[in-house]
Amino acid sequence: MGRYIIRRLLYLVAVLLVVSAITFGLMHAVPGGPFDREKALPPEIMANLEKRYHLDDPLLVQYFHYLSDVILPQFSTQPPSVSLEDDALMKFQVGGIYVRWMNFGPSFSSRSRTVNDIFRQQLPISGQLGLMALLVALTIGMPLGIFSALKQNTIFDYLAMSVAIFGVSVPVIVLGPLMIWIFGVVLGWFPPTGWGSKPPYVLGLFPSDLSWNGFWKYAIMPSVALGLGSSAIIARLTRASLLQVVREDYIRTARAKGLRERMITIRHALKNSLIPVVTILGPMFAALVTGTFVTELTFGIPGMGRYFVTSITNRDYPVIMGTILLYAFFLVIANLVVDIIYAYLDPRIRYD
Amino acid sequence: MTAELKIDPRKMEQMGGGAPLTQKAESLFVDAMRRLVRNKAAVLGGSIIIVLILVAIFADQVALKPFAEQVLVDQNVAPTWVVNIFSTMKPYTRISEAYPLGADYVGRDLLSRIIYGARVSLTVAFIGPIISLLIGVTYGSISGFFGGRVDNIMMRIVDVLYAFPSLLFIILLMAFFKTTFTKLEPGTLAYAISQLDQRMGGLLFIFVGIGLTAWETMARLSRGQVLSVREKEYVEAARTIGAKNGRIMFSHILPNIVGPLIVAETLAIPAYISTEAFLSFIGIGVNPPTPSWGAMISDGAQVVRTYPNQTIFPALALAITMFAFNFLGDGLRDAFDPRLRGTQ
Numbered sequence: 001m002g003r004y005i006i007r008r009l010l011y012l013v014a015v016l017l018v019v020s021a022i023t024f025g026l027m028h029a030v031p032g033g034p035f036d037r038e039k040a041l042p043p044e045i046m047a048n049l050e051k052r053y054h055l056d057d058p059l060l061v062q063y064f065h066y067l068s069d070v071i072l073p074q075f076s077t078q079p080p081s082v083s084l085e086d087d088a089l090m091k092f093q094v095g096g097i098y099v100r101w102m103n104f105g106p107s108f109s110s111r112s113r114t115v116n117d118i119f120r121q122q123l124p125i126s127g128q129l130g131l132m133a134l135l136v137a138l139t140i141g142m143p144l145g146i147f148s149a150l151k152q153n154t155i156f157d158y159l160a161m162s163v164a165i166f167g168v169s170v171p172v173i174v175l176g177p178l179m180i181w182i183f184g185v186v187l188g189w190f191p192p193t194g195w196g197s198k199p200p201y202v203l204g205l206f207p208s209d210l211s212w213n214g215f216w217k218y219a220i221m222p223s224v225a226l227g228l229g230s231s232a233i234i235a236r237l238t239r240a241s242l243l244q245v246v247r248e249d250y251i252r253t254a255r256a257k258g259l260r261e262r263m264i265t266i267r268h269a270l271k272n273s274l275i276p277v278v279t280i281l282g283p284m285f286a287a288l289v290t291g292t293f294v295t296e297l298t299f300g301i302p303g304m305g306r307y308f309v310t311s312i313t314n315r316d317y318p319v320i321m322g323t324i325l326l327y328a329f330f331l332v333i334a335n336l337v338v339d340i341i342y343a344y345l346d347p348r349i350r351y352d
Numbered sequence: 353m354t355a356e357l358k359i360d361p362r363k364m365e366q367m368g369g370g371a372p373l374t375q376k377a378e379s380l381f382v383d384a385m386r387r388l389v390r391n392k393a394a395v396l397g398g399s400i401i402i403v404l405i406l407v408a409i410f411a412d413q414v415a416l417k418p419f420a421e422q423v424l425v426d427q428n429v430a431p432t433w434v435v436n437i438f439s440t441m442k443p444y445t446r447i448s449e450a451y452p453l454g455a456d457y458v459g460r461d462l463l464s465r466i467i468y469g470a471r472v473s474l475t476v477a478f479i480g481p482i483i484s485l486l487i488g489v490t491y492g493s494i495s496g497f498f499g500g501r502v503d504n505i506m507m508r509i510v511d512v513l514y515a516f517p518s519l520l521f522i523i524l525l526m527a528f529f530k531t532t533f534t535k536l537e538p539g540t541l542a543y544a545i546s547q548l549d550q551r552m553g554g555l556l557f558i559f560v561g562i563g564l565t566a567w568e569t570m571a572r573l574s575r576g577q578v579l580s581v582r583e584k585e586y587v588e589a590a591r592t593i594g595a596k597n598g599r600i601m602f603s604h605i606l607p608n609i610v611g612p613l614i615v616a617e618t619l620a621i622p623a624y625i626s627t628e629a630f631l632s633f634i635g636i637g638v639n640p641p642t643p644s645w646g647a648m649i650s651d652g653a654q655v656v657r658t659y660p661n662q663t664i665f666p667a668l669a670l671a672i673t674m675f676a677f678n679f680l681g682d683g684l685r686d687a688f689d690p691r692l693r694g695t696q
Binding site: 014015016018019022023026027029030031032165166168169170171173174176177178180181185186192286289290291293294297298308309312313320323324327328331332 | 393440511512514515516517518519520521523524525527528531622626629630633634646649650652653656657660663664667668670671674675678679682
């Protein structure tokens with residue numbers, strides 16, 4: 001298992017290198033630069049700006065410069081200055097040595113912030129939204145699936161599966177405006193737009209204020225809008241898998257030895273029926289994490305989504321690179337975690 | 353006696369005398385179709401899709417007004433029944449019965465735009481699967497057919513592409529296409545492509561974007577299918593009598609794996625539709641004034657508090673279309689999935 005994980009982590013590095021190379025090539029192939037304006041800047045200023053951000057170097061040099069900034073940790077004996085150049089996502093102190101690691105560079109369009117700042121302040125919001133949506137997906141999806149499988153071919157089953165089809169069919173850009181209008185405007189239960197939690201975040205991710213006004217009021221609507229589709233997928237998968245497991249021989253054995261029905265369902269059927277559900281959690285997490293983009297734009301949430309879209313139109317190279325790399329990293333890690341959980345749940349699976 | 357002997361063997365086949373394999377496949381297909389027709393939800397979905405296709409084809413006849421016609425004095429008007437439903441609109445909305453669903457912020461008829469919008473969504477619904485099938489099946493079946501090192505390398509490439517956050521990637525691609533192919537001199541290939549895209553209202557690049565990001569799933573699926581069929585006796589038999597790779601591929605393997613692939617593509621159609629809607633929603637999809645439901649939802653979302661009809665009607669159109677394709681896809685899967693046989 002250990003060797004398997006190490007191999008997968010090496011593979012992760014390779015994937016990130018390829019992803020970064022393709023993204024870098026593609027975004028520099030887009031004509032126009034970060035400092036193009038309606039009214040062209042004087043050539044001297046342009047040259048200075050390009051020199052300042054190393055945009056006058058050959059592309060390959062720029063690429064390796066970027067990679068080394070992100071990958072290689074910087075050591076110094078003095079505490080780093082607060083200037084934008086000395087910023088990094090990870091800053092910590094080991095003994096008397098200050099370490100800076102993962103510097104994603106400056107943002108071209110918002111000159112006073114670095115990409116690290118954007119990650120520190122906007123990424124937690126996207127993360128909170130994604131996690132909440134995953135929570136919604138699991139808490140609605142699994143009970144719905146189990147319930148409709150246990151009551152197969154009854155009115156409850158049909159009702160639950162109709163709800164599921166509804167969830168699959170209605171994308172966030174439809175559900176978002178509908179919910180905003182019904183719950184935000186007509187009923188006035190939730191604020192139509194915005195996000196409650198503000199920095200500082202607990203552990204860099206979780207909101208520090210979990211009150212109704214500080215978090216839940218804003219979080220419920222977008223999380224449901226984003227999570228409902230996934231909950232429907234989970235519900236259908238749980239139902240199908242449970243229906244299949246219930247026909248297995250070991251369930252019959254459990255019944256034959258006189259176990260109570262509740263015991264059979266919980267101990268024998270449910271645990272085994274969850275295996276396919278776990279396998280889909282990886283791709284689903286990926287879909288939710290990137291899906292937060294749509295939700296953020298629909299609900300006016302200040303997460304990563306808006307920054308990414310505007311960074312592309314502004315040719316803000318470091319923001320584009322950083323965002324795509326970070327999300328690719330999440331995707332690969334999510335799939336790795338799912339594979340490990342999979343082996344744990346199903347002892348027949350062995351990686352070597 | 354002698355007359356019977358003269359019968360062309362090819363005719364024998366047509367009469368049902370030979371080729372038991374194709375006959376069996378056909379009956380399987382007919383069987384699946386029978387099950388599909390018995391599935392009420394699938395029939396409903398299929399009927400909605402047929403109606404939508406007709407509306408899209410005859411949009412010029414069905415729609416009351418051209419989709420780009422602006423009547424600025426009629427901006428944001430709505431008919432009585434709409435105002436009655438959305439009662440918050442009552443105090444300030446100007447009533448005009450000339451627009452069945454109301455007009456948007458520049459006085460364009462919403463219903464006509466929704467009708468023309470069906471063209472965009474349905475084109476994506478049909479072209480998207482074709483592109484991803486073409487690329488994915490070619491790639492996947494080559495990989496599965498040759499196996500070994502070729503398979504290993506080709507599948508590692510797919511693994512890497514899988515790690516791309518596809519939504520982010522498609523946004524980047526769209527930006528790339530939109531800007532690279534705009535300022536060009538006439539006469540070049542790139543110029544011709546951009547002209548074609550202009551004429552299609554920006555749809556061409558959406559197809560390319562979807563095609564480039566959606567084929568990986570198809571490649572994996574068709575590789576798996578080819579791997580399972582490759583070792584079957586009939587393929588071995590074909591090989592023994594000296595059939596070449598191409599012939600084995602096209603007349604023995606592909607016909608036997610096409611069912612699950614088509615089912616998977618039908619199930620993926622809602623994803624293509626919503627991708628286009630999303631791209632248009634954030635403004636990098638179709639070019640205005642081409643009506644896309646996503647762009648209309650986005651326009652309407654700006655004024656959702658004051659004129660909810662402008663976003664809710666195109667949203668309903670999108671949702672109903674997605675419902676229809678989901679129902680049909682589910683029905684197809686159930687009809688073709690042998691494991692569900694006998695459970696109903």
